Amino acid sequence: MVASSAGETRPLRADARRNRERILGAAGAVFAEHGPAASTEQVAERAGVAIGTVFRHFPTKRDLLQAIMKDLLARLTAEATALAADGDPATALFTFFARLVEQSANQKTVIESLTETGTDLPMAGAVGPFRDQIATLLERAQAAGAVRPGVRTDEVMALLAAQCQGALHGGWDADLRGRTLAIVFAGLRHP
Amino acid sequence: MVASSAGETRPLRADARRNRERILGAAGAVFAEHGPAASTEQVAERAGVAIGTVFRHFPTKRDLLQAIMKDLLARLTAEATALAADGDPATALFTFFARLVEQSANQKTVIESLTETGTDLPMAGAVGPFRDQIATLLERAQAAGAVRPGVRTDEVMALLAAQCQGALHGGWDADLRGRTLAIVFAGLRHP
Amino acid sequence: MVASSAGETRPLRADARRNRERILGAAGAVFAEHGPAASTEQVAERAGVAIGTVFRHFPTKRDLLQAIMKDLLARLTAEATALAADGDPATALFTFFARLVEQSANQKTVIESLTETGTDLPMAGAVGPFRDQIATLLERAQAAGAVRPGVRTDEVMALLAAQCQGALHGGWDADLRGRTLAIVFAGLRHP
Amino acid sequence: MVASSAGETRPLRADARRNRERILGAAGAVFAEHGPAASTEQVAERAGVAIGTVFRHFPTKRDLLQAIMKDLLARLTAEATALAADGDPATALFTFFARLVEQSANQKTVIESLTETGTDLPMAGAVGPFRDQIATLLERAQAAGAVRPGVRTDEVMALLAAQCQGALHGGWDADLRGRTLAIVFAGLRHP
DNA sequence: GATGAATGAGAGTTCATTCAT
DNA sequence: AATGAATGAACTCTCATTCAT
Numbered sequence: 001m002v003a004s005s006a007g008e009t010r011p012l013r014a015d016a017r018r019n020r021e022r023i024l025g026a027a028g029a030v031f032a033e034h035g036p037a038a039s040t041e042q043v044a045e046r047a048g049v050a051i052g053t054v055f056r057h058f059p060t061k062r063d064l065l066q067a068i069m070k071d072l073l074a075r076l077t078a079e080a081t082a083l084a085a086d087g088d089p090a091t092a093l094f095t096f097f098a099r100l101v102e103q104s105a106n107q108k109t110v111i112e113s114l115t116e117t118g119t120d121l122p123m124a125g126a127v128g129p130f131r132d133q134i135a136t137l138l139e140r141a142q143a144a145g146a147v148r149p150g151v152r153t154d155e156v157m158a159l160l161a162a163q164c165q166g167a168l169h170g171g172w173d174a175d176l177r178g179r180t181l182a183i184v185f186a187g188l189r190h191p
Numbered sequence: 192m193v194a195s196s197a198g199e200t201r202p203l204r205a206d207a208r209r210n211r212e213r214i215l216g217a218a219g220a221v222f223a224e225h226g227p228a229a230s231t232e233q234v235a236e237r238a239g240v241a242i243g244t245v246f247r248h249f250p251t252k253r254d255l256l257q258a259i260m261k262d263l264l265a266r267l268t269a270e271a272t273a274l275a276a277d278g279d280p281a282t283a284l285f286t287f288f289a290r291l292v293e294q295s296a297n298q299k300t301v302i303e304s305l306t307e308t309g310t311d312l313p314m315a316g317a318v319g320p321f322r323d324q325i326a327t328l329l330e331r332a333q334a335a336g337a338v339r340p341g342v343r344t345d346e347v348m349a350l351l352a353a354q355c356q357g358a359l360h361g362g363w364d365a366d367l368r369g370r371t372l373a374i375v376f377a378g379l380r381h382p
Numbered sequence: 383m384v385a386s387s388a389g390e391t392r393p394l395r396a397d398a399r400r401n402r403e404r405i406l407g408a409a410g411a412v413f414a415e416h417g418p419a420a421s422t423e424q425v426a427e428r429a430g431v432a433i434g435t436v437f438r439h440f441p442t443k444r445d446l447l448q449a450i451m452k453d454l455l456a457r458l459t460a461e462a463t464a465l466a467a468d469g470d471p472a473t474a475l476f477t478f479f480a481r482l483v484e485q486s487a488n489q490k491t492v493i494e495s496l497t498e499t500g501t502d503l504p505m506a507g508a509v510g511p512f513r514d515q516i517a518t519l520l521e522r523a524q525a526a527g528a529v530r531p532g533v534r535t536d537e538v539m540a541l542l543a544a545q546c547q548g549a550l551h552g553g554w555d556a557d558l559r560g561r562t563l564a565i566v567f568a569g570l571r572h573p
Numbered sequence: 574m575v576a577s578s579a580g581e582t583r584p585l586r587a588d589a590r591r592n593r594e595r596i597l598g599a600a601g602a603v604f605a606e607h608g609p610a611a612s613t614e615q616v617a618e619r620a621g622v623a624i625g626t627v628f629r630h631f632p633t634k635r636d637l638l639q640a641i642m643k644d645l646l647a648r649l650t651a652e653a654t655a656l657a658a659d660g661d662p663a664t665a666l667f668t669f670f671a672r673l674v675e676q677s678a679n680q681k682t683v684i685e686s687l688t689e690t691g692t693d694l695p696m697a698g699a700v701g702p703f704r705d706q707i708a709t710l711l712e713r714a715q716a717a718g719a720v721r722p723g724v725r726t727d728e729v730m731a732l733l734a735a736q737c738q739g740a741l742h743g744g745w746d747a748d749l750r751g752r753t754l755a756i757v758f759a760g761l762r763h764p
Numbered sequence: 765g766a767t768g769a770a771t772g773a774g775a776g777t778t779c780a781t782t783c784a785t
Numbered sequence: 786a787a788t789g790a791a792t793g794a795a796c797t798c799t800c801a802t803t804c805a806t
């Protein structure tokens with residue numbers, strides 16, 4: 001009987017937290033490689049735990065998927081925040097955009113996290129902060145004259161998601177990614 | 192009699208050909224609606240045939256998916272060809288591009304057909320002719336000064352695919368689709 | 383100190399005994415409500431202890447079920463004893479019978495405790511004392527002329543169990559319970 | 574069972590019907606022996622079919638249980654009808670009652686079928702006809718003076734269910750069954 | 765050729781039980 | 786003694802695929 005502070009998540013036992021992380025890691029890798037249709041058992045195996053352990057941490061496959069995406073979004077948001085803090089306003093947005101597309105060439109889950117609408121996984125507004133950072137990057141780029149004033153955050157998010165999905169499912173190589181991005185960036189710049 | 196791409200396809204019995212078509216139609220609809228995870232039995236039911244019949248025509252679910260995409264690509268190619276024949280060179284590419292993105296907002300299979308690489312479904316080069324038409328549209332647009340010279344077919348294909356996937360999985364509404372396309376089009380126009 | 387049925391039970395630590403009781407109470411409630419298929423974890427939660435504690439006290443779910451029934455039987459025996467001591471000989475049996483049936487309309491475990499044979503849970507003869515009290519009630523009722531001489535304890539036990547199970551699984555309302563009992567009581571009275 | 578006279582069940586293929594019957598038979602046996610908690614796989618094995626076949630015929634375990642009980646009830650109803658047709662009015666009810674209790678000493682499912690309320694398996698009123706036959710038997714017995722006028726069908730049904738459950742879960746032997754029934758019958762006869 | 769019943773390998777999920785903390 | 790995380794067998798159910806009719 002642990003006095004559970006009326007809060008939400010009570011501090012997990014050391015081993016539990018370690019496992020939780022291993023599972024998240026494994027799930028990230030497995031789903032990135034085989035898509036969300038990959039089996040939970042694969043995740044368990046990769047994490048080196050029994051299947052029951054996965055389900056103890058994430059009562060449903062859905063929950064696992066959700067957790068993974070939240071996690072990913074949080075990391076991306078941090079990255080964007082960092083860029084907003086000390087990147088060159090004129091290029092930060094482009095840099096981030098390109099970097100993200102780069103990543104998703106290897107991830108099968110990235111994109112879905114960018115589209116709260118697209119998935120039916122409610123992730124408790126974890127997209128919000130991310131979107132906010134994109135908005136910041138956008139404003140700065142516009143202030144620096146690097147992006148046409150009319151462009152809105154919506155479109156940037158949409159283009160980001162589309163490029164990522166394209167890069168992923170299309171299997172674009174680095175060169176093609178670069179040239180495609182160049183076009184999109186030009187579009188953001190000119191009327 | 193019928194031009195058959197591969198070796199020994201014998202002329203099908205009339206009812207067999209009719210069934211083949213009904214299955215393809217049903218599969219198109221079903222997979223468009225529920226994604227490729229939809230069950231083959233649903234397809235059979237929608238086509239009004241028994242499950243065995245589906246498997247006689249397409250020995251594998253994979254084969255069915257493949258056939259569907261070939262079919263779709265053929266239709267798209269025809270559309271592009273028509274535009275190349277009598278559309279305005281300056282706008283035909285854009286028109287086609289926009290039309291396709293529009294469609295995929297409702298289709299769940301379209302995009303995958305655009306990326307022979309992305310899918311693991313080899314479709315015997317059915318992408319070739321499609322790509323050729325896109326190339327034609329592109330050249331004309333460039334000749335008409337509507338697209339910057341440096342742009343290659345590759346990028347156009349890639350952007351097309353990306354936009355379609357975005358439109359589909361992102362659930363973009365008509366407005367967002369329009370604004371996103373505007374940016375991409377501007378990118379194609381300006382250096 | 384405590385009268386313990388089996389061999390070498392050492393006097394439990396105070397908190398241990400308290401826990402044991404809380405578990406028994408919780409188990410009684412949970413199994414009464416959801417039947418024996420309810421999960422042990424539910425019991426633990428209701429008792430406010432960890433699952434490990436439940437298994438420390440009752441190494442097996444079976445053991446827990448068993449203990450619960452012994453417990454219940456003991457309570458019933460006490461009740462019967464009280465009635466035998468100061469109830470009206472002519473009606474005490476009937477009163478007790480009716481009361482028990484009444485209870486089992488709300489309990490999902492009661493009945494099984496009445497049938498040592500029926501369950502595969504050996505309960506170390508805890509039925510014995512209970513049965514003895516029923517026998518007493520019966521003898522008195524017969525002495526008072528309220529029950530036909532030929533009736534034996536066996537049948538009374540059997541009828542009791544049957545009525546309880548009927549009341550429980552059949553979902554009889556108070557009225558039906560009354561009328562059904564009336565018939566059984568009449569049967570006990572007349573040849 | 575019966576040639577599907579009712580509703581829209583289309584005539585099953587010969588092998589399908591054979592399997593359906595084998596599954597029902599197996600399920601009857603398995604559930605009778607181990608109770609409704611027995612696994613569907615056991616049923617499949619006993620029926621000599623693959624697990625998928627069981628689920629093709631009965632999409633849910635629930636459905637299987639339901640079917641079994643409907644089946645059983647139909648058989649019992651037929652039996653009761655026969656007795657109503659050519660049995661001795663004075664004894665037919667008792668005969669049937671006794672026979673049923675006898676059976677349920679070996680069946681683990683019988684009883685539940687008698688209590689539409691008790692189970693949460695809706696069986697489309699299959700209890701109705703059965704109940705009607707019991708009512709008939711009862712009326713005749715009352716007309717013949719073998720049962721007290723005040724007794725209603727409700728109570729008879731309830732007693733029947735209770736006795737069956739008792740016989741089943743209590744593991745009564747033939748002798749005890751006889752003596753218990755004698756008491757109940759006496760109760761039905763006398764005020 | 766068409767039919768649709770049968771197959772059986774998995775998938776997600778639960779839960780009694782064990783054991784490190 | 787108590788805790789609660791980990792285990793893994795078992796269960797229900799799905800679906801691509803095969804094959805007797």
